[in-house]
Amino acid sequence: MSTHRKPYSLERDALGCLVFIDDAGNHHEGVYPVRAYPITAPSAGISLMDTAGKELCWFDRLEDIPVLEMELIEQDLAAREFMPVIERITKVSTFATPSIWDIETDRGPTRIRLKAEEDIRRVAGNTLLVADANGLQFLIKDSTQLDKLSKKFLDRFR
Known part of the structure; x- marks a missing residue:
């Protein structure tokens, strides 16, 4: 489990999938965000996972994520976390x-x-x-x- 630290980046590929580029410059395609506590504490802790389910990056607080990257994460979560109230x-x-x-x-x-x-x-x-x-x-x-x-x-x- 790695704690987030720059330099890293998050972007979308041509197909709209998230790509995480780690501090060594490795490109991890098909990354998806997972909330630690999606119902009881949705703003506490997000992990970025690779396609095999391995954690690539962990954020304790959403406030620590740069705005542009948070927008990408929120778009992905909105598509995956459909739960009507x-x-x-x-x-x-x-x-x-x-x-x-x-x-x-x-x-x-x-x-x-x-x-x-x-x-x-x-x-x-x-x-x-x-x-x-x-x-x-x-x-x-x-x-x-x-x-x-x-x-x-x-x-x-x-």
């Missing part, structure tokens, strides 16, 4: 699983299918992850902040 649960088909849920997310209304009660997982505190039947992950940032109806629906499944 559930803001309301408006309807459930049944209180047994499998069940169809109509929900409102930060990206608009949608319908998901919950296969089993185990598809609702507590991550930390009141933060929950809900996995739909297609493998998409939905986040409930704080279940105590949901409206009364949403809490009622959610309580039936936990």
